Structure formats: C-alpha cells, structure tokens
Amino acid sequence: MSNIHHLTPPPRTAYELELEVLSNEAVNGEYRLLVLNAPRGLLERCRAGQFFHLLCPQMGGQAPYLRRPMSIYGFYPEREELHFLYKVTGEGTRALAMLRRGHGLNVLGPLGKPFTIKPEWEQLVLAARGVGLATLAPLALEARRLGKELTAICSARSESVLMSVDLFRHMGANVITLVDEDGSSSVDNVEAVLNTLIDGPGIDAFYTCGSNRLLKLLQKVGTRHGIPGQIALEQQMACGLGMCHCCVRPFRKDGGIVNLRVCREGPVFDIQEAVAW
Amino acid sequence: MVRLDVDIGALRLKNPIMPASGTFSEDLADVFDLDLLGAHVTKTITRGFRDGNPTPRVCEVGGSMLNSIGIPSKGVGYFLENVVPFYQGYKTPLVVSISGNTADEFAQLCAEVSVPGVDAIEVNISCPNIEEDGKAFAIRPSSTFEVMTKLRRATSLPLWAKLTPNTGETSEVARAAEEAGADALVVANTILSMAIDIRTRKPKLGNLMGGLSGPSLKPIALRMAYQCARATKIPVIGCGGISTVEDAVEFLIAGASAVQVGTATFINPTAMVTMIDDLRHYLEAEGLSSVREIIGTVEDGEQREGIVFMEAAP
Numbered sequence: 001m002s003n004i005h006h007l008t009p010p011p012r013t014a015y016e017l018e019l020e021v022l023s024n025e026a027v028n029g030e031y032r033l034l035v036l037n038a039p040r041g042l043l044e045r046c047r048a049g050q051f052f053h054l055l056c057p058q059m060g061g062q063a064p065y066l067r068r069p070m071s072i073y074g075f076y077p078e079r080e081e082l083h084f085l086y087k088v089t090g091e092g093t094r095a096l097a098m099l100r101r102g103h104g105l106n107v108l109g110p111l112g113k114p115f116t117i118k119p120e121w122e123q124l125v126l127a128a129r130g131v132g133l134a135t136l137a138p139l140a141l142e143a144r145r146l147g148k149e150l151t152a153i154c155s156a157r158s159e160s161v162l163m164s165v166d167l168f169r170h171m172g173a174n175v176i177t178l179v180d181e182d183g184s185s186s187v188d189n190v191e192a193v194l195n196t197l198i199d200g201p202g203i204d205a206f207y208t209c210g211s212n213r214l215l216k217l218l219q220k221v222g223t224r225h226g227i228p229g230q231i232a233l234e235q236q237m238a239c240g241l242g243m244c245h246c247c248v249r250p251f252r253k254d255g256g257i258v259n260l261r262v263c264r265e266g267p268v269f270d271i272q273e274a275v276a277w
Numbered sequence: 278m279v280r281l282d283v284d285i286g287a288l289r290l291k292n293p294i295m296p297a298s299g300t301f302s303e304d305l306a307d308v309f310d311l312d313l314l315g316a317h318v319t320k321t322i323t324r325g326f327r328d329g330n331p332t333p334r335v336c337e338v339g340g341s342m343l344n345s346i347g348i349p350s351k352g353v354g355y356f357l358e359n360v361v362p363f364y365q366g367y368k369t370p371l372v373v374s375i376s377g378n379t380a381d382e383f384a385q386l387c388a389e390v391s392v393p394g395v396d397a398i399e400v401n402i403s404c405p406n407i408e409e410d411g412k413a414f415a416i417r418p419s420s421t422f423e424v425m426t427k428l429r430r431a432t433s434l435p436l437w438a439k440l441t442p443n444t445g446e447t448s449e450v451a452r453a454a455e456e457a458g459a460d461a462l463v464v465a466n467t468i469l470s471m472a473i474d475i476r477t478r479k480p481k482l483g484n485l486m487g488g489l490s491g492p493s494l495k496p497i498a499l500r501m502a503y504q505c506a507r508a509t510k511i512p513v514i515g516c517g518g519i520s521t522v523e524d525a526v527e528f529l530i531a532g533a534s535a536v537q538v539g540t541a542t543f544i545n546p547t548a549m550v551t552m553i554d555d556l557r558h559y560l561e562a563e564g565l566s567s568v569r570e571i572i573g574t575v576e577d578g579e580q581r582e583g584i585v586f587m588e589a590a591p
Contacts, residue, residue: 009366014307016547055544065337065491066543108308108546238335238342239543242304243320245349246335259328259349264304 014111014241015042021103022081024096030161031087031131032097033073036105038082046075047114048138049232049268052084053240055106056095067108068092069237069263071135071209074167082107085134085163111240112267115139115230117146121204125197127153127190127218132210133163135232139207140171151197153178155185155211187213194221203227206271210234216276229271235262250275279560280567281553283315283534285512286435286460288370288397290315290535293568294525294553297516297539298374298399298439299346303363308546312367313553315535319360321374321401323350324386331483338472341491341518342540345484348376348404353389361394370396372437376404380414380424387431398434400425402454403441403466415441418453425457437514439463440505442494447501448508455509463514463537464502468494491540494518499531506532506573520548522555532573 074083178185206229242264281292295316330347377383402414467488498517515528516537
C-alpha cells in the first residue's frame with residue numbers, strides 16, 4: 001500500500017518499578033498516607049492528575065489479582081518521594097494498608113493525561129469531597145509554581161475527615177471548608193460560595209474529582225458563566241495503559257455520546273464532556 | 278548462544294513469546310521496546326465500529342480475571358490508516374486479529390486487512406456467530422470448516438485460527454481448521470464464566486457472563502494445546518494463563534511452537550520481556566542450544582484411544 005507512512009516508535013514514558021515503602025500511616029480515622037522512595041527521574045515525569053497502577057501485595061491469599069489505579073497525592077523529586085493518599089475500602093486498599101517501612105511495592109506509571117492550566121487562567125478554583133481532594137492536591141503545587149491564585153473548596157462529612165486542608169494552605173491556597181455536620185456542604189451553599197467568588201475575584205477555571213453532585217453543579221455554573229473546567233474521573237481498570245478497554249465511561253462529544261478510556265484518554269477530562277453517574 | 282527463533286508455518290519469529298489479542302496495543306510501547314517480542318498481535322478488529330459491552334467489563338475471581346469487553350473496534354478503515362503504519366515502525370511481524378458476525382463478513386474483512394505490513398491474520402472464530410444463533414464458529418467442527426474455507430479463499434497470508442475452550446470437540450475442531458487451510462492454531466481463547474456479587478445478587482459483569490483468563494485457565498488451555506498438537510500437523514500457539522517462563526515451557530513441551538501471553542501483561546506489563554530472558558536462561562541451564570529442542574517433547578507414553586477420567590475417591 002503506497003499511502004502507508006512509517007511512524008517512529010514512541011519513547012518510553014511509563015515505568016514498572018519496585019519502590020521501597022518509607023512509611024504507611026493513618027492520617028485520620030479514614031485515610032492513610034503511603035510514602036514511597038522513588039527515583040528522581042520518575043518523579044520529574046509526574047504531573048498533577050496522573051496516576052500509578054499499583055500491584056497490591058498478596059498477603060496470604062490470591063486476592064487482589066489485578067492492579068489498582070491510585071492518583072498521585074504528591075511527588076517530590078528533591079526528596080525522592082512519591083505519595084498516595086487512600087481510604088481502605090476493599091481488598092486492594094486493605095492489602096496496601098499491610099505495607100510496612102522497608103517493604104517493596106511494584107508500581108506502574110506515571111499514567112494518564114494530567115490536568116492542564118492554561119496561561120490565561122489566573123483564578124483557579126478546585127472543589128472536591130473526601131478522597132477526591134487527594135487527586136487535586138498536586139494541582140495546588142502546580143498552581144503555586146505557576147503563580148496562579150487558587151481557591152480550594154474542601155468538602156467532607158465532618159471536620160475530622162477533611163482532607164489536605166493544611167496542604168492546600170501550605171501551597172498558598174485560599175481554603176474554604178464545608179461539612180455535612182452543619183449543612184455547609186449542601187449543593188445550594190456550594191453554589192452560593194461559587195457565586196461569591198465569581199462576583200469577587202472571578203473564576204477562570206474549575207477543577208474537581210469524585211463527586212457527582214459537585215460535577216453537576218460545576219457543569220451548571222460553568223455553563224451559566226462560561227467558565228471552563230476539568231474533572232479527574234475514576235473507573236475500575238485492568239491494564240491501566242489503554243490495552244484492555246475495561247475502564248470506559250460515556251462522554252458528550254461531537255453531538256453524541258462516546259465511550260472513552262479513563263486510563264488513556266483521561267483520567268482528566270473536560271468537565272462539560274463528563275456524563276454524571 | 279541459545280537460539281530462540283521458531284517457525285510458525287512460513288513465518289519465522291525471533292522468539293516464541295508474543296502477546297494474546299486483546300491484551301496488547303500500541304500503548305504498551307510506553308513501557309518497553311516492542312521489538313523485543315516474537316510477534317505483535319493486535320486487538321481483534323471488526324469491519325465497522327463497535328462500542329463494546331456495558332460496564333463493569335472486568336472483575337477478578339480467585340487469582341484470575343473475568344472480562345466482557347465486547348470487542349470495541351474503530352473499524353477496518355481506521356485500522357489500516359493508523360494502526361498498520363504504527364507497527365511498520367518495528368521489525369517484528371504483525372499479526373492482525375479479526376472477527377465477523379457471519380462467515381461472509383469475516384472473509385471480506387480478511388481480504389481487506391491482507392495488505393503490505395500485515396504478516397499473518399489471526400481469526401477469532403471464538404466469538405459469537407450471528408448465523409448460528411450466537412454460537413461461536415469454533416464450537417463445532419462443521420462451522421469451523423465452513424468459515425475457515427471462506428477465510429482461506431480470501432487471503433494468501435498465513436491464517437491462524439484462534440480456537441475456543443467452550444467446546445467438547447477440541448481435536449475435531451482443530452482438524453477441521455487444518456483441513457480448511459489454517460496455517461496455525463491459537464489454543465485457546467477465554468472460557469465462558471460468571472461471577473455474582475452475593476450482597477447485591479447482581480452479576481459482577483455488565484454483560485452478565487464473560488471470559489475467564491489468567492492462571493485458572495492454564496491447565497485447560499494446556500490440555501487443549503496438547504490435544505491440538507497431537508491431532509494436527511500445523512503449528513500450535515499456546516495461549517491461556519501463561520504468566521511465567523515455567524508456564525510457557527509447559528506449553529512448548531506439550532507441543533506448542535510458540536505462546537501468547539495475555540492477562541499476565543495486565544499484572545506486569547513487562548511480563549513478556551521477563552519471560553524471553555528467563556527462557557534463554559532456562560535453555561542454557563538445561564544445556565540446550567535451541568528452543569526447538571523442547572517443542573513437543575512431552576513424555577506421554579503410548580498414545581491412548583481415549584481419555585479415562587479417574588473417579589474421585591469416596
């Protein structure tokens with residue numbers, strides 16, 4: 001066939017590595033922080049919103065068999081540290097919680113499309129609930145590096161399980177905490193908070209992760225005020241690289257609904273293209 | 278220096294390790310140099326666009342995996358325009374896996390993908406055949422013979438028939454494929470299975486049933502590869518639950534000339550590369566100079582008329 005154009009094979013971008021556990025401690029009643037020692041070169045490749053596919057240890061049984069995707073909570077090339085924040089919810093995270101200092105953990109990554117911050121976006125707002133905030137934490141670091149103004153709307157069931165508030169403050173973010181206990185995390189109140197920001201410094205872009213209610217609200221507010229945004233989505237995965245097509249979700253694109261792979265075309269997507277679940 | 282090259286009919290592979298269809302794509306080039314592999318085997322393509330099955334498409338069961346992906350495909354046009362050129366960047370032979378709803382559609386696609394840059398065609402006759410009320414072609418010898426005959430006429434490229442474990446007539450199906458002109462047999466595909474969440478009482482897969490792959494499948498696929506190697510004269514490519522070099526060597530001893538690695542790549546993306554290295558070390562340790570020396574060397578005594586299953590002790 002004469003029209004075949006030869007393509008150059010792509011360079012390697014993801015690595016399967018055995019990393020050493022530096023610590024794996026509870027940070028509150030629900031969440032744990034896993035810190036791995038990682039080569040600087042690997043960490044310099046990481047971007048906010050990307051994930052690693054973790055081969056959870058098999059502690060005395062066959063499960064878990066498949067890897068588990070885990071968004072990057074922090075990457076610090078200068079300290080050679082890779083951080084994951086997780087909640088023990090199933091076999092995979094239960095196995096992760098068994099890891100102790102000195103243990104090895106096989107990781108594959110960094111994987112997926114990261115968040116983007118356009119040069120013209122100055123006022124950034126991230127809004128998330130629970131562990132969804134973990135995925136957005138590296139975005140705060142990136143925003144600071146780029147000199148952007150960041151407001152973090154952190155929502156949770158209670159004050160005791162509010163995640164990453166100190167981290168966001170440390171990154172220079174304006175932090176707004178909302179909890180179910182006093183009703184401040186209600187959709188109506190989040191909308192009121194957003195409207196205050198829009199009327200004040202303005203919002204150039206939204207970022208979110210993990211909450212269906214927040215997604216719908218940000219889509220509505222974004223449409224009304226012409227504010228773009230991005231969402232990091234989660235889905236059960238097998239390969240994490242795009243080969244198996246297990247992790248598809250529906251997206252609005254080109255006037256219709258298309259299935260895209262969360263691992264490959266995402267996990268970060270345009271907020272208006274995401275379909276609420 | 279140990280030789281790892283093997284012949285699959287007229288096609289020479291530099292080593293006998295290649296991916297199983299559906300567990301490999303251009304994406305794996307992110308992790309290692311794809312030219313290390315014996316062959317490249319694409320995900321199954323169909324003539325037109327296919328969206329695939331509802332989610333969840335995968336679940337894990339006892340150290341193995343169930344899937345009901347449903348062969349999502351961007352169609353043959355996209356494939357010829359984008360995927361074939363990608364693999365032409367490599368020296369490794371390209372094997373294209375195809376599927377069709379009817380024998381004629383299958384044959385038409387076979388002809389369409391018979392283009393320069395494609396070195397062999399793997400025909401996934403393990404998927405449902407619309408004309409046969411959804412039964413896979415390879416469940417029965419007659420439908421296998423019929424579709425393989427049409428496929429044989431449609432291309433001059435080597436044809437690899439990928440058989441299904443969901444049959445009670447393994448040897449007969451293998452012989453039917455050989456008689457119809459298959460150049461090699463890929464043995465086998467996933468086995469039809471199910472898993473249910475006891476809390477919600479819902480099947481764990483969106484499509485209710487799916488295919489079992491991973492270590493649990495290995496003894497079944499190994500038995501089939503052995504049966505097919507004895508029943509035919511064409512090369513057998515073992516496939517099913519191969520995760521380590523020991524698994525691969527078992528298939529080679531059973532009579533397979535090469536192996537395909539599937540689910541293991543999901544667990545360890547570099548599993549195939551490790552296996553190629555380990556195979557070299559195994560052969561050196563055994564004092565062998567070529568992988569060909571172990572193919573079909575199973576010490577199975579005299580050939581028996583039939584298989585007698587031992588009854589369980591009371």
